[in-house]
Every structure is written in structure tokens, then in C-alpha cells.
Amino acid sequence: MIRIDVQGQLNVQRKLKLLQLPPAKRKRLMGQVARKVRSASRGRLRAQRGLDGAPWAPRKSGRKQKMLRKVGRQMKTYYQPDSGKVAFDGTVIGRIARAHQDGIPEVMTADKMRRIHGQPDYSAAATTAQAKALRAEGYKARKKSGKGYRNASIREIKDTLTLGKAGIILRLMRDKPSKQRWVIPLPERSFLGATGQEINDMVNTVFDQTIRARA
Template identity: 45%
Template sequence: MSAIKFDVFGQLDVRKRLKLLTLPPAKRKRVMTQIGKRLHAETRRRLRTNKDVTGVPFAPRKEKRKGRMFRKLGNAAYYKSTDAYTEISFKGLAGVIAKEHQEGQRVVYTAAQAEKDYGTPDYDEPATRKQAKSLRDAGFKIKRGKKWQAPSLMWITKNLKLGQAGLILKALRDEVSKKRWIIELPERAFLGASPNDINQLVNIIFNETINAEA
């Protein structure tokens, strides 16, 4: 993704803007560098804690998976500062992922893309534990004597193949094979800062750097 530039000057109140503009370029860059360093740290903290710029928890995943999202995404974030701006950006593929979640996105995914990304599955392999759990949740039962009972996860993985489990699951869910899917990625805005946050940050940095030299 292209670098995200924080318009620090535009978000400052007039007095702070004038004070910053009166600084020599070297000192102004020092302030911008400190802002970039702290915004970078804050961005990584939000990703680590899964909260947006307002402190609200991210929209959860649709699938039930344990653990926090974006555990490694923050490692790809870096910052760059000049005497005029500070920017936070992400490297390589991480930039694509960051952009999708920062802005939210509606993605059309096709069967051909899935095959290209993950390859063609071996349908003669044993059913997976994930399939076994899905079958149980969908109400799959087997006949034991005169009774129909839900089998154990171990029974399913030992007695059903990957392809068989998939077909049974589709039948139980009354699903039709899809050639394309629409994936809705909710907005999870972790990049940015409010004008109030920027003004407070500049106050702190002025006190720690510029005013301390006076």
C-alpha cells in the first residue's frame, strides 16, 4: 500500500502550528521524528491489542478462531519523518493486508483463485478434525444398533475421507457448490490519530525536547 502520511501541521491548532514553523528545519525534523516514533509504537500497540484508533475492539472474525488477529502485522510497520511530515507504512504483502483492514473491503473470491492459492485438495485423504467438528455441529449421525448417534471426532477422521466429509456436510447444510464467494472485510482502523491526540503529543514532545533546551 502507499505510505500513509499524517498531516501533522493541518491537525495542529494555530498557535502550535506557528510555533512549529518558527523552528529551524533540523529541530522541526526532530519533533516530527519523535511524533513518528510514537505513532509507530501506538500503531503496533493497537494491532497487538486489537483495538482501533478510538479504543474500540476490532470487529471479530466471522469464523470461530482463537487468539488475536494481526499478531505479526505490526512487525512490518515502519515510520519515516522529514521536517514537514511523518508517515507510517507497511512493507510488501503486509501493506496489502493493512490496507484491506484499515479501510474495509468487499472481495470477490473464485474457485479458480482458491485452487491457485491452496492447490487441489486430495479428496482421498482422511477427513480433517475441522470437518469432523463441522459435521457434528451440522447434526451428522451414524446408526449404531437401532439408534442414531453422533459419532466421535476420532470416528469421523478415521472412517471418512476428505471428499466424503465435504459432500455429507454440503448435504446436511443443503448447500450448492459455489464458483465464487463475496468476502466482506469490516473496517478495522488502526492507523491515524485525532487532532486532539496530535496536539497533546506535540505538547509532550515540545516539553521533552525543544523547551528542555531553552
């Protein structure tokens, strides 16, 4: 949620003129400014840029698909004669938006992963990610002829190991216990709100329109 400070962007003379407006006019002014802030926030979402104009940090996975694509639809404006804000209706969307806005790390647990992705099928074939991780750790397979071992291929690992067995071997090779709780870092990806200069321009534009309409 972002609160919009209109009076803080006006000089003393304009503040007095604002206070002279009837409540309905002030409320309409706050609504217009709130919608402009929402529009600017949606524009940053489309451009995938922060309040400072810099591009957002890319996904760690390297995927190119745009982030927070549906967040803009849930952005709502609320306003009264003396206040305005841009916020989200849904609590889940709101939490996701705030986490990205402020770069709040996510605490993940094994139970939470199961709720999101379901119970893994440990009898299924090992995944490509597991096979790559095992190769990186130096996993070897017995040579088909002669004695000794050789580096196993990704295809061979996936064909011969189950998801469950690959996970156990990987933990043993890394000599690490199974994690039940871990933290996923999240870089700051601001979009909600407007800079001081943007709000100043919005407020003064809307204020001038309101005064002219009154005249």
C-alpha cells in the same frame, strides 16, 4: 498509511514559530511525532484494541491467539520538514493491515484457496469439520442389525468417508452448487494512527521540547 498533520494541531502563534525553525529542526520534529504515532499504533496492536479504545471483534473461529502479531514490526516512519507518515514497507503486509484497519471483505476463489493451502487430498479421510457438518444436515448410516438407518457418529463418518466423498454428499444434502467465488467478511479492527487528542498532545509535547532545545 496514516499522514500526520502537525500544523493542523497548532494555534496560529505556534505555526509561525514552527515555520521559523530551520528545515532540519522541523524534520526532526516530524520524525519525533511520527515515531510517537507508531508507538501508539503498536500499543493498540498489543492490546488488541481499536482507535476508540474498544476491544477488537474476536475471530469467528473462536481462537484466542492474538491477531496481526507481526504487523507492528513492519510499521515504518517517513518524514520531511513539512510532512510525516506511518506506513508499511511490504505490500502484502500493507494490504493485510489496511483490510483489518478498514474492515475490507476478502474475495476468495477456489484457485486462491489451492494456492494458499495446496491441492486437497480427496482420498484422505473426511475432516472433523465435514463430519460435524454432515451430522448437522442429518447424515445417517445403515443400522448394523435390522433394517433402517440411524444418525452416524463423527468418528464413523471420518472412518468411512473420504474428504472428497464427504464434500460431495454435503453439497447434495445442502442442495447447493460448488462455490468458485465467495466473500469473507472482515470486521473493522483499527489500530494505525492516533486520535485527534492524542496527536494534539504529541505535537505540543514535541513542539515544546524543540523550542526549549532551540533556546
